[in-house]
Amino acid sequence: xxxxxxxxxxxxxxxxxxxxxxxxxTDGFTAYTAESARVNRLLDARPTFxxxxxxxxxxxxxxISEFEGKYVFLTFFYSACSTVCxxxxxxxxxxxxxxxxxxxxxxxxxxxxxxxxxxxxxxxxEEYRTFFDSDGETWRMARVPDRTELNRLLDEFGVIVIPxxxxxxxxxxxxxxxDPAGTLIDVMDYTRPExxxxxxxxxxxQERGDGG
Amino acid sequence: MKxxxxxxxxFILLALPPVAGLMESLMIAHMHMQMPLLVASGFLMAKYGxxxxxxxxxxxxxxxxxGILLFAIIAVYWMLPRAxxxxxxxxxxxxxxxxxxSLLCGMPLRDxxxxxxxxxxxxxxIGFTLLFAGMGLLYVIAxxxxxxxxxxxxxxxxxxGFLTTAFCMVIFIIYHLFTRHSxxx
Numbered sequence: 001x002x003x004x005x006x007x008x009x010x011x012x013x014x015x016x017x018x019x020x021x022x023x024x025x026t027d028g029f030t031a032y033t034a035e036s037a038r039v040n041r042l043l044d045a046r047p048t049f050x051x052x053x054x055x056x057x058x059x060x061x062x063x064i065s066e067f068e069g070k071y072v073f074l075t076f077f078y079s080a081c082s083t084v085c086x087x088x089x090x091x092x093x094x095x096x097x098x099x100x101x102x103x104x105x106x107x108x109x110x111x112x113x114x115x116x117x118x119x120x121x122x123x124x125x126e127e128y129r130t131f132f133d134s135d136g137e138t139w140r141m142a143r144v145p146d147r148t149e150l151n152r153l154l155d156e157f158g159v160i161v162i163p164x165x166x167x168x169x170x171x172x173x174x175x176x177x178x179d180p181a182g183t184l185i186d187v188m189d190y191t192r193p194e195x196x197x198x199x200x201x202x203x204x205x206q207e208r209g210d211g212g
Numbered sequence: 213m214k215x216x217x218x219x220x221x222x223f224i225l226l227a228l229p230p231v232a233g234l235m236e237s238l239m240i241a242h243m244h245m246q247m248p249l250l251v252a253s254g255f256l257m258a259k260y261g262x263x264x265x266x267x268x269x270x271x272x273x274x275x276x277x278x279g280i281l282l283f284a285i286i287a288v289y290w291m292l293p294r295a296x297x298x299x300x301x302x303x304x305x306x307x308x309x310x311x312x313x314s315l316l317c318g319m320p321l322r323d324x325x326x327x328x329x330x331x332x333x334x335x336x337x338i339g340f341t342l343l344f345a346g347m348g349l350l351y352v353i354a355x356x357x358x359x360x361x362x363x364x365x366x367x368x369x370x371x372x373g374f375l376t377t378a379f380c381m382v383i384f385i386i387y388h389l390f391t392r393h394s395x396x397x
Contacts, residue, residue: 006272007272007273007278010273021285022285025292025295033293
């Protein structure tokens, strides 16, 4: 018995260590991938939109203050992408369709931000916009010409972009919702547009309730 | 003693920034070469620990169960897609990967394996075979990118790596079951 005790103690300690390690490593058994951990962190940190100058498909330049007082529904994409971005922008279009016309542009603006400023010039964005239901006004497509600003924005919102061999990029995707004060308030699953549409409708209704 | 030196050399070699960078640039090399080699370095270095601190192992790892549990916990932890991403994102996690896989995974395995019984050995081998097969299917089938630092194609390659390993382990198990061991002992 005497020689068994430290051994049992060690077994117990190892099991406790294991539980602690997994608890800590998965944020309390909630985040098994870095992507879910990233979303959790973003929702905790609620970063504000950094100073960024956009250039949109109509060649207009403006900063984020252009959208002050409105919600901004945001995605990051690049037009040469033939896989995820098409689904991402297509699903963004499905959310866009559910917003009543009187709210579009007044309470909420849709903005697709390209992280490939070299290729996505205004002409290219103007062409790409027509593939979806984007009108270029209430749903704008824009690039961030300044590399430093672009990187700061991607960094702030936790977007990781890796160039791949064929001149494209691998990147993580989500729907982002920025509130009228410029704070990121929600990150939504881009593969579930219905859920995102409900969430946006709920937030807009709440805002209207608060206001009136 | 000599093998402990080899283990240490292997560990230092793996820790050299160019070597680590090269291995981590490929997802499959990161998980199926760098990590097992770190375990192997700890396995080799364990000899030194056993000679230097025999009482410690005798006392705290008498029946081998604590050691094998520690081995399994660390090994499974590093199979989490997130753990791999974080090792690349945070230097602290990278250091923890090197230390945990060698000292907390390879070392206890060396000390525990001869001590645990046939049933425990079978449980470990079968458990890891199922886990490898499961992880392989997850990485091959998952339509989404599980790791932010690696593209989808690399993830699928890693999945096939897992499935191949699991397949080899199944062959080993079958071979083991159909061999009359008494004939060779």
